[in-house]
Amino acid sequence: METRILKLDPENYDTNLLTPVGKCIRDGGLVAFPTETVYGIAANRDNPDAIAKLLSVRNSPQEKLLTIHIADSNSVKKYINNTIPNKAQKLINKLWPGPLTIVLSAGDGGSIGLRYPNNEIACDLIKTSGVTVVAPSANLSGEPPAYEANSVIKAFNGKIDYIIDGGPTRHRTSSTVVRIIGDNVEVLREGAIPKSVVYDFSYTTVLFICTGNTCRSPIAEAIFKNLLAKKYGISEDELEAKGFRIISSGTSAGAGVPPVEGVVKTMEEMGINIEKHQSQPLTPSLIDEADYIYGMTDSHIDIVKEWMPEAEDKVFLLSPNSEQIEDPIGGSMDTYKECANTIKKCIEQRIDKF
The missing domain is CATH 3.40.50.2300 (Response regulator)
Incomplete structure (x- = not known):
């Protein structure tokens, strides 16, 4: 497989360049892209072959929870059957878009992770794809996350369809992951947003x-x-x-x-x-x-x-x-x-x- 490298200036790029990349995701391809925290690999959640390939190239376990990436906070309602918990809504209002992954009950007994990245390339890519995008970090399972496109190229060149080089990530650390059940807020992973800030805002x-x-x-x-x-x-x-x-x-x-x-x-x-x-x-x-x-x-x-x-x-x-x-x-x-x-x-x- 030939991996196409698309280099974009995050401050000044033509969104039309993302059209074929979005189509690639829609059709079942894998695309690495920048966020404000780390690089991720995007796949169409509703394409089983794409998900299987994504887990395979990362050496990820089959049961791995794949975070849905969205391009606006209103999209949360599309993915949960229940009312958004008040404390989740507070964090959404205060900390999105930003380096926070929120894990909520999916309504079927399972959980769903949601992230609204504060990165224009990421959001434009999600919108252009027109599908539900899931995106784990762009690294092999158990390896450190990638903060620059070169690290992604070393790990995945020839294994995925596109790598969007949007320069180094802003925070150079992973997102903070929070699980919210009812009124209970639990920080599962402290990342770019300190645990104290999460609790203050919740x-x-x-x-x-x-x-x-x-x-x-x-x-x-x-x-x-x-x-x-x-x-x-x-x-x-x-x-x-x-x-x-x-x-x-x-x-x-x-x-x-x-x-x-x-x-x-x-x-x-x-x-x-x-x-x-x-x-x-x-x-x-x-x-x-x-x-x-x-x-x-x-x-x-x-x-x-x-x-x-x-x-x-x-x-x-x-x-x-x-x-x-x-x-x-x-x-x-x-x-x-x-x-x-x-x-x-x-x-x-x-x-x-x-």
């Missing part, structure tokens, strides 16, 4: 906001933590390990101000210690980080939408009945208790979704 972050972050929103944060921990039968300290980050802030708050005395006493009567709370101002980064934002009044909601219109779909009044929870500051103890009880009732109606 948190479900709930943000409560009021004005000064010394009364209503810290009450809401404390009650939510308390009820959520009870729901899962864990301590509040274990919520982050469970994948939840619960925070609060104020639209006009300063930093480091403790809760007012009436709030501390009210929370004590509810069996919750809130003395360590320190206020923090609402910022665009907090809004961006949050998955759910609950405001006490319409004015808080309006401020979030004004600052970040794209957050509209994740900001809500805490009260499901559109009740305005007014600031109790300066009021009597009965005022604080009434406010806390109202907030608790609202949270009890909200918490089932978490």
Whole structure:
């Protein structure tokens, strides 16, 4: 077999050059191509002969899970029968396109690996092929991955149809592989994306906001933590390990101000210690980080939408009945208790979704 070498400038190439290469994949051929991590070998998943040949040239075991490479995140829905898990969607939104392989349940009892590479040559090739592309790394099984086309040529010249030389890969390391089942996120292989980043981005972050972050929103944060921990039968300290980050802030708050005395006493009567709370101002980064934002009044909601219109779909009044929870500051103890009880009732109606 003659292996054709196609050298492309990753910053400036004619996509028409990929037309015959895409057809080659479609017709059952094997094509090595660059990604931002390592070189891969593409094959048509729905062509059994192509898959058999791919496994053979790599000396791969027959049961090897072959990762599907896609050219846009919406394509995930084509390959799984279930709803995309929330934590998978978070990683998709934050880290794709990029060096992350996500393994999900396929709906038939098996698993499916998906990768959206941050490399134009790779994505253009996938689109041009018009088929479902699977692509293990372009190396013999058990050997180091290839970061340059020359390594691929040495290993596979005369064994595959095309090698696209797109220069050295950007990261020169493999993708990070994550398996997600329900709310459980497991890093199977740490690669270009550190494990800590994966876990940070996979948190479900709930943000409560009021004005000064010394009364209503810290009450809401404390009650939510308390009820959520009870729901899962864990301590509040274990919520982050469970994948939840619960925070609060104020639209006009300063930093480091403790809760007012009436709030501390009210929370004590509810069996919750809130003395360590320190206020923090609402910022665009907090809004961006949050998955759910609950405001006490319409004015808080309006401020979030004004600052970040794209957050509209994740900001809500805490009260499901559109009740305005007014600031109790300066009021009597009965005022604080009434406010806390109202907030608790609202949270009890909200918490089932978490």
